[in-house]
Amino acid sequence: MPQMTDERVRAGMTREEDLSLLHEVSMKTAGVSHLEMCIQCGTCGGSCPVAADMDHTPRMLFAMLRAGMREEVLRSNTPWLCVSCYHCVVRCPQEVHIADVMYTLKGMAISAKLYTDSTAPHFSQTFVGMVETFGRGYELGLATRHYLRHFPLRLPGMMPMGLGMISKGRMAIIPKKIKHMDQLTKILDRAKELELTS
Amino acid sequence: MNKYLLYPGCSMDSSAKAYMESLNSIVEPLDLHLEEIEDWNCCGATEYLGINLIPAYSLIARNLALASKQMNPVEQAALTRCCAVFGLLP
Numbered sequence: 577m578p579q580m581t582d583e584r585v586r587a588g589m590t591r592e593e594d595l596s597l598l599h600e601v602s603m604k605t606a607g608v609s610h611l612e613m614c615i616q617c618g619t620c621g622g623s624c625p626v627a628a629d630m631d632h633t634p635r636m637l638f639a640m641l642r643a644g645m646r647e648e649v650l651r652s653n654t655p656w657l658c659v660s661c662y663h664c665v666v667r668c669p670q671e672v673h674i675a676d677v678m679y680t681l682k683g684m685a686i687s688a689k690l691y692t693d694s695t696a697p698h699f700s701q702t703f704v705g706m707v708e709t710f711g712r713g714y715e716l717g718l719a720t721r722h723y724l725r726h727f728p729l730r731l732p733g734m735m736p737m738g739l740g741m742i743s744k745g746r747m748a749i750i751p752k753k754i755k756h757m758d759q760l761t762k763i764l765d766r767a768k769e770l771e772l773t774s
Numbered sequence: 775m776n777k778y779l780l781y782p783g784c785s786m787d788s789s790a791k792a793y794m795e796s797l798n799s800i801v802e803p804l805d806l807h808l809e810e811i812e813d814w815n816c817c818g819a820t821e822y823l824g825i826n827l828i829p830a831y832s833l834i835a836r837n838l839a840l841a842s843k844q845m846n847p848v849e850q851a852a853l854t855r856c857c858a859v860f861g862l863l864p
Contacts, residue, residue, distance in 0.1 A: 746788055763832050
């Protein structure tokens with residue numbers, strides 16, 4: 577029997593399995609993901625407020641990563657539904673950085689163009705566009721642009737809620753721009769260069 | 775320690791205004807001294823991380839750099855009001 581590597585011992589592996597996908601996702605995740613430490617206890621799915629709408633619970637998704645099911649994982653709606661409440665992260669007995677892994681999977685799905693619903697990636701991209709223009713989020717602009725692009729017919733129905741939010745001061749009409757936008761633009765341009773070369 | 779350098783975040787001025795009002799209402803009873811980080815930018819929320827990791831962290835780095843410049847570490851601590859922002863801080 578071949579000698580098991582440390583990672584395999586930690587992940588409780590007893591057979592020779594292809595863990596390359598699991599390692600790839602773990603490596604791409606910021607910081608230490610602890611993804612290899614998952615013991616499949618299911619606490620994540622049980623803690624998740626949106627698990628009912630997910631194609632796979634986080635636990636299932638991690639089992640699929642271990643099984644090397646790249647395409648199925650990247651097509652799953654799970655990372656896109658994650659609301660980043662961090663409840664699973666707080667409760668995970670193995671301290672797997674579940675939410676961070678979800679961000680990694682979103683990025684990988686975008687690169688591989690393997691998402692089934694394009695509205696969520698577009699929402700992220702529109703949000704990023706707002707930040708790159710103003711330095712801060714701009715909810716009215718974000719909502720309007722997103723609905724015009726994907727659900728134009730639903731926009732009139734959103735009006736009462738939008739007006740209510742504006743009248744209660746919970747949505748600004750005019751975006752707030754930071755003073756040193758030039759500075760932020762330079763930082764982001766450099767960061768994107770680094771991202772491309774990394 | 776009751777002096778804090780505050781990172782409010784975009785939502786605190788708008789959709790999460792009620793949360794802002796809650797915090798402001800405990801400032802006096804608890805004798806808190808809150809000072810806002812000047813010219814802070816978006817924390818990136820969770821949308822940036824899914825697209826570009828390094829730009830996402832550079833947004834956070836700018837906020838931390840501004841905070842470290844403005845902060846008096848002897849008597850001030852940095853404060854965020856939302857677990858998502860806290861989770862993004864390294």
